Amino acid sequence: MFGIDVTEYDRKVWQEKLCDFLPDHLIDTHMHLWEPGTRKVGLKGCVTWTSIVAPSLTYEDMKETYSKVFPGKTVTQVLTGSPSCNLPVVNKYIRECADKYGHRSLYCTNWDSDEEEILKAMINGFSGIKPYQNNSPSYIPASEVRIFDFLTHRQLELMNKIGGIVLLHIPRNLRLRDPINLAQMMEIDERYPNAKVIIAHVGRAYIPSDVGDAFEVLKNTKNLYFDFSANTSAYAMAKMFEAVGTDRVMFGTDMPFTKMRMFRIEKNGTYVNVVPRGIYGDVSNDSHMEESDDPNITTFVYEELLAVREAAIQLGLTREDIEKIFCKNAAAYFDIKI
Numbered sequence: 001m002f003g004i005d006v007t008e009y010d011r012k013v014w015q016e017k018l019c020d021f022l023p024d025h026l027i028d029t030h031m032h033l034w035e036p037g038t039r040k041v042g043l044k045g046c047v048t049w050t051s052i053v054a055p056s057l058t059y060e061d062m063k064e065t066y067s068k069v070f071p072g073k074t075v076t077q078v079l080t081g082s083p084s085c086n087l088p089v090v091n092k093y094i095r096e097c098a099d100k101y102g103h104r105s106l107y108c109t110n111w112d113s114d115e116e117e118i119l120k121a122m123i124n125g126f127s128g129i130k131p132y133q134n135n136s137p138s139y140i141p142a143s144e145v146r147i148f149d150f151l152t153h154r155q156l157e158l159m160n161k162i163g164g165i166v167l168l169h170i171p172r173n174l175r176l177r178d179p180i181n182l183a184q185m186m187e188i189d190e191r192y193p194n195a196k197v198i199i200a201h202v203g204r205a206y207i208p209s210d211v212g213d214a215f216e217v218l219k220n221t222k223n224l225y226f227d228f229s230a231n232t233s234a235y236a237m238a239k240m241f242e243a244v245g246t247d248r249v250m251f252g253t254d255m256p257f258t259k260m261r262m263f264r265i266e267k268n269g270t271y272v273n274v275v276p277r278g279i280y281g282d283v284s285n286d287s288h289m290e291e292s293d294d295p296n297i298t299t300f301v302y303e304e305l306l307a308v309r310e311a312a313i314q315l316g317l318t319r320e321d322i323e324k325i326f327c328k329n330a331a332a333y334f335d336i337k338i
Contacts, residue, residue: 002060002061002064003061003064003065003068004064004065004068004069004259004299006068006069007298009295009296009297009298010298010299010302013298013302013306014071014302017306017309018302018305018306018309019071019072021305021309021312021322022070022073022305022322022326023073023322023323023326023327024072024073024074025073025074025075025076025327025338026070026073026074026075026076026251026326026327027075027076027077027078027250027251027326027327027330027331027334027336027338028066028075028076028077028078028251028252028253028255029078029167029198029227029229029250029251029252029330029333029334030078030080030167030198030200030227030229030250030252030253030254031057031062031077031078031079031080031229031252031253031254031255031256032057032080032081032082032254032255032256032257033057033058033059033062033079033080033081033082033090033093033094033097034056034057034081034082034085034090034093035056035058035089035090035093036055036056036058037056038056038085038086038089038090038093039051039055039056039082039084039085040084040085040086043084043134046084046134047286047288048286049273049280049283049286049288049289050257052280052281052283052286053257053259053260053280054256054257054259054260056256057255057256059097059101061256062077062255062256065255065256065259066255069299069301069302076103076336076338077103078103078104078105078106078127078330078334079094079097079098079103079104079105079106080094080105080106080108080130080167081093081094081108081130082108083108083130083131083132083134083135084132084134085108087108087109087110087135090108091107091108091121094106094107094108095124095125095126098125098126099125104127104334104335104336105125105126105127106126106127106128106129106130106165106167107121107122107126107128107129107130108129108130108131108132108135109129109130109131109135109151109155110135110150111131111135111136111137111149111150111151111152113129113155114154115154115155115158118155118158118159118164119158119162122162122164127164127165127334127335128159128164128165128166128167128196129155129159129164129165129166129167130166130167131150131151131155131166131168131169132150132169133145133149133150133169133171134150135150136149136150137149142171143172143173145171145172146171146172146180146181146184147168147170147171147181147184147185147188148184149171150171151166151168156188156191156192156195157192159192159194159195159196159197160191160192160193160194160195161194163194163195163196164195164196165196165197165198165333165334166195166196166197166198167198167200167227168197168198168199168200169200169201169204170185170199170200170203170204174210174212175203175204175205175206175210176202176203176204176205176210176211176212176214176236177205177210177211177212177213177214181203182214182217182218185199185203185218185221185224186217186218186220186221188224189221189222189223189224192223193222193223195223196225196333197223197224197225198224198225198226198227198250199224199225199226199227200227200229200252201227201228201229201230201231201254202226202227202228202231202233202236202237202240203218203226205231205233205236205239206231206232206233206236206264206271207233207236207264207266207270207271208233208235208236208266209266209269210233210236211233211235211236211239214239215239215240215242215243215244216243218243218244219242219243219244221244224244224248225248225249225250225329225333226240226244226248226249226250227249227250227251227252228240228249228251228252228304228307228308229251229252229253229254229258229304230252230253230254230257230258230300230304231304231307232263232264232300232303232304232306232307233264233307234307234308234310234311234314235311237307237308237310237311238311238314238315241311241312241315241317242315246317246321246324246325246329247324247329248329249324249325249329250325250329250330250333251325251326251327251330253301253304255301257300258299258300258301258304259299259300259301260273260275260280260299260300261275261276261279261297261298261299261300262274262275262297262299262300262303263297263298263303264303265290267290270287270288271288272287272288272289272290273288273289273290273300274290274291274292274294274297275289275290275291275292275297276291276292276293276294276297277291277292277293278291308325
């Protein structure tokens with residue numbers, strides 16, 4: 001779907017709850033571009049619903065979408081390819097778009113991407129790297145992948161040396177509360193203080209039970225940043241803000257996946273995306289999808305923003321706090337003039 005079809009309910013949500021809450025300038029630090037036909041299928045550790053709701057996102061599609069989703073706002077995007085694509089192809093596309101339109105960008109890596117390859121990418125204009133769990137050694141089962149299996153110590157040593165940015169989507173079924181994930185995040189924080197590591201999606205804590213006591217551990221970090229892309233849990237966001245404040249949090253959308261129409265519930269210990277009936281075909285075999293006849297279902301990205309708003313009101317965040325998390329922190333981190 002090119003662009004996005006905005007409904008009257010979307011306009012109501014935007015005008016009544018989001019327009020005045022958001023600053024005039026936003027920096028989206030977590031979104032993905034890729035051309036049709038370049039995404040792989042059957043990758044380990046990946047949910048299936050993402051390919052149903054977002055088959056691709058070109059630069060032109062992105063510009064049309066953002067103009068409709070954020071009317072009246074200026075949005076600057078940090079461009080990243082989909083790590084589920086053919087990496088040489090998608091990285092080339094990102095570099096072309098970034099050079100042509102003047103964006104910061106991140107380079108998708110494989111577990112065996114060496115220092116020479118990454119340095120060349122940085123010299124060519126990338127600001128950092130985007131490792132991903134499905135780009136780990138093929139012999140490691142999805143449920144057993146650890147952070148250092150796809151973001152290696154050699155890669156972290158390089159990023160620490162050059163002050164490069166790392167956008168990290170953590171693996172494993174227990175998500176943020178997984179003790180191995182927590183131990184390795186703490187190790188990264190301590191061993192690689194100059195690597196600019198961003199933990200994506202509030203550590204994939206998409207429902208309250210994903211959080212556990214993780215932020216009792218992570219509140220002791222000094223260098224890790226967090227983004228809240230594709231997360232609709234006000235509880236998880238509040239715990240994040242309580243633990244690390246607003247100086248180490250950034251806005252991201254995870255577009256194009258958040259074009260999706262949905263709201264999220266917890267069922268049987270996992271998240272379920274409740275979507276309008278029939279809009280995404282037969283979803284009966286996907287444990288993360290459920291249909292509804294509710295006529296008022298807005299977009300995933302608006303659900304994310306409503307959750308941030310709820311957490312902000314709950315904690316009494318100031319206007320300055322909101323400016324930081326939606327713009328100023330990212331501007332400093334990525335060296336973007338605003």
